[in-house]
Amino acid sequence: MSRLPIYLRTLADLPPSQTTCSSEQMAALAGVNSAQVRKDLSFLGSHGTRGVGYGVLELRSQLRRALGLNTDYAVIIVGAGNLGAALSNYGGFETWGFAVVAIVDADPAKIGTEVAGIQVESIDQLEHIVAERSVEIAIIATPSRVAQDVANRVTGAGVRSILNFAPAVLDVPATVKVRRVDLSTELQILTYHLQQ
Amino acid sequence: MSRLPIYLRTLADLPPSQTTCSSEQMAALAGVNSAQVRKDLSFLGSHGTRGVGYGVLELRSQLRRALGLNTDYAVIIVGAGNLGAALSNYGGFETWGFAVVAIVDADPAKIGTEVAGIQVESIDQLEHIVAERSVEIAIIATPSRVAQDVANRVTGAGVRSILNFAPAVLDVPATVKVRRVDLSTELQILTYHLQQ
DNA sequence: TAGATTGTTAATCGATTAACAATC
DNA sequence: TAGATTGTTAATCGATTAACAATC
Secondary structure, three states: OOOOOOOHHHHOOOOOOOOEEOHHHHHHHHOOOHHHHHHHHHHOOOOOEOOOEEEHHHHHHHHHHHOOOOOOEEEEEEOOOHHHHHHHHOOHHHHOOEEEEEEEEOOOOOOOOEEOOEEEEEHHHHHHHHHHOOOOEEEEOOOHHHHHHHHHHHHHHOOOEEEEOOOOOOOOOOOOEEEEOOHHHHHHHHHHHHOO | OOOOOOOHHHHOOOOOOOOEEOHHHHHHHHOOOHHHHHHHHHHOOOOOEOOOEEEHHHHHHHHHHHOOOOOOEEEEEEOOOHHHHHHHHOOHHHHOOEEEEEEEEOOOOOOOOEEOOEEEEEHHHHHHHHHHOOOOEEEEOOOHHHHHHHHHHHHHHOOOEEEEOOOOOOOOOOOOEEEEOOHHHHHHHHHHHHOO
16 A cells, blocks of 8 residues: 555544444445455554554544644645636635635735735735745636646745646646646536436 | 546547557556557557558547536535535536536525626525436535435436535435545645655 | 454556557 | 457456454
């Protein structure tokens, strides 16, 4: 196992009201095999007790550490259009340790307005903001036309992780990680089952 | 292979200016192994010519058929907030055979306004719209609080595919397929590599 | 002690890839 | 014919799972 399986994230949220939990229970919860759960947990340096199960509190903090949920990551959103606004308003980020520290846009009419309680700043400030606020993740929510430009600028400024919502393939240095959320692909996958 | 690999979709868009294309070229394009390309295409009932490659036009139409890109799917967007608006404005849907036939919202202030050239309708009309316009896919872009309610209503109305943007797990009949786009998970995956 | 559950091995399964005869 | 590329087999690789001794 080179990388932590993502299903473990659901277990990082286990209610501590239950003091222990068996691999069988966790498997049912996460929809995987119990042997897999035991194997993955043992890889983390397991702390189960035979005949009893795993201590939930211990497990939670262990998983959170392993999954990087204890650190806060500073996020910049580039593009204050509908998508940028939707992302800013999205409630789920803080829960998982992401802090939106800036929203920037190129449109002078948008600069200075508030989106989700954050003032939109000028894209001219991008490099400055990234450096000053230790931004680690950039979310590109611009038209595809300018996505590559933005990617160049954020990577130039030192960002090493990009979440790209623009329907465009970005060309970045190998050290930069890009994840693309392609809404069409998501719909595509849904249609597999429509065709029986 | 139980299901068509999604990487084939990139090949369905091959420029027909090039009359033939080798498995090697396609592999480079899609970032997979050439043997895999040949195997998958042969599964579709292959039409390559040894020593030459695959006919691009033939391949395109074959892939489009196999991937279901020839049919048009009617989509309803539930929620005309920032996310709903972002999705409506998203240019990529039509390209892949999805037609947004309605946007509905519960807020009377939003009903009647235009989003991406489509008039927002009342959520009261949901069942009526689904039936009348043969809606097959629902996109849930509402607050999580009401997501389950919406899911109940759209499945009740006959929708069998849901793309869920609300950070909530939906409880639906087994015959209904739900895909959840969880923005936090996407960020999560990005952070794996931040931790070296 | 008896029952439950871990941790780990070995078996299984499936997916990926190398290799090459077939053949354009 | 010579070179290129397919289609497919067999080998490899990795991931999943069954099974069970260890042990709480």
